[in-house]
Amino acid sequence: MSQLPSELKEIVEEFSEVPEAERLELLLEYSRELPALPSRLADHPELFEQVVECQSPLFLVVEVAEDAGHTVSLFFSAPPEAPTTRGFASVLSAGLDGADANSILAVPDDMPQQLGLTRALSPLRMRGMTAMLGRIKRQISEQLAA
C-alpha cells in the first residue's frame, strides 16, 4: 500500500479497520459527501466522460494543472439514486483530488479490492469502480502527453 497517496491510504485503512458489516455504512457516508460540481462544470455535460462500466450513470472530469507536480483535480457527477456509484466516486474524490499526477498513476489498478467490499458487492460493481480509476489514470496520461 506504500504506493497510495496518503489521503487514499487513510481511506483504505479506514475501510479495513471497520468490521465488514459496517463497510457499507461507511460507503454510504462517503456517497453523501460527494462534493457538488462547481458551477463552471455543472451546466456542461459535454465536458464529462461517462464511465460506461458503472451500473448507474457516472460522469467525470479530470483536470491536470500546469504546475510542477501536475496537480490533478477530479470532478464527479452521479445521481442520488445511485448511492453505491456515488460512494465509490466520493472515495476517489477524497483520496485523489489534489494529488500529483504521478502519484495517481502509481495507484495499483486493483486498489478498489483493498476496500474489503468484494463480498458485499457484486463483481459488476467492483469492476465499475476499477473502471473509474482506470479512466482517471488514462485521462491523466493523455493530458500529460498532450
Added chain:
Amino acid sequence: MSLPVESNEKYAAYAHPERLVSTSWVAENLGAENLVVLESDEDILLYSTGHVPGALKIDWHTELNDEITRDYVDGEGFAALMAAKGITRESTVVIYGDKSNWWAAYALWVFTLFGHQDVRLMDGGRDKWIAEGRELSTDKPQVEATQYPVIERQDAEIRAFLPEVLAHLGSPLIDVRSTEEYTGERTHMPNYPEEGALRGGHIPSAASVPWAKAAAQDGTFRSREELEAIYLGDAGLKPGDDVVAYCRIGERSSHTWFVLKHLLGFESVRNYDGSWTEWGNAVGVPIVRGEAKGEVPAARGVRA
C-alpha cells in the same frame, strides 16, 4: 391470514391479480398484521437512503445467492433469512425495488422456488412510490424474529438448467436481453461492463423480447391487452405453451417470468438463470448470431 387481494379493473384482467398491489394499497396497509414489505434493489445502498416506512431490505447478491456455489440459498438458508426478517410461512410478502421492479421480480421468483404462498409485487416499484411523493424513511425497522420452516427448494417447475434448455430446443424460448446482446454485437447490457461471456449471440430459435417492453413509462406493468400484443402477437407465443426465458444471469428474465406466469397465465414458464453467462461460455452448445432467430440444430449440440 393473508391480506385481502387488491381489486381494480387493471389487475382483474390479469391471470393472477393476487400477485400485484398498487402503491396506494401498500400505503393503506402499512403496519397491518402479517404484512412484510421488502425492498430489493440493484444498488445495495439505495434502501439506506430512504425506503417505504417499515420496509426491510433484501439483497439479491448477499442474501439470496449462495456465497460459494453459483446457486441460490438452500432450505435452511432461506428459513434463517425469513426468520431474521420476521416472515412466517403465512405472511403476505410485498416486494418492490428500483428499475421497474426488475430485482424485486427476481426476489419474488426465489421466494417461489421455496413455495412461499403469498408473495406480491408493488406495481411501479420504488420509483413510482417516490414519484407520487409518498413518505420515505431511513429508520431501521425493529424485527421480531419468527420461526420459518425449512422447505426444500423446488427448482423443477420454474427453473431451467442448461441440459433442460438443450432438451427444450424446439419449444418457445424468450431472450429478454437488449437487441445488441441478442445479435451478439455485445455480450453485456448497454452501459454495463463485460461480464465474461466468451461468445455473443442467442440460443437458437429464441424470440427477442427485451424485458422492459413489459413495463410502462412509470414502471408499472402494461395492461393485459398490451402484454398480449407483445408476447402473443409479436413474439408468437400461444396459450398453453411451455416457455423458457433467459437473460444474462437470470434477473431480467425473472421480470418476464412474472409477466408470463402471473399476468398472462402461462402454466409452464421456467427461468433459465444460468442464462448467457453460462450458455455463452459453455462448450459445444449451439449459438445463433444476428437478428434471425435461427433454426433448431438437428444434432442439438454435443452436450445434448
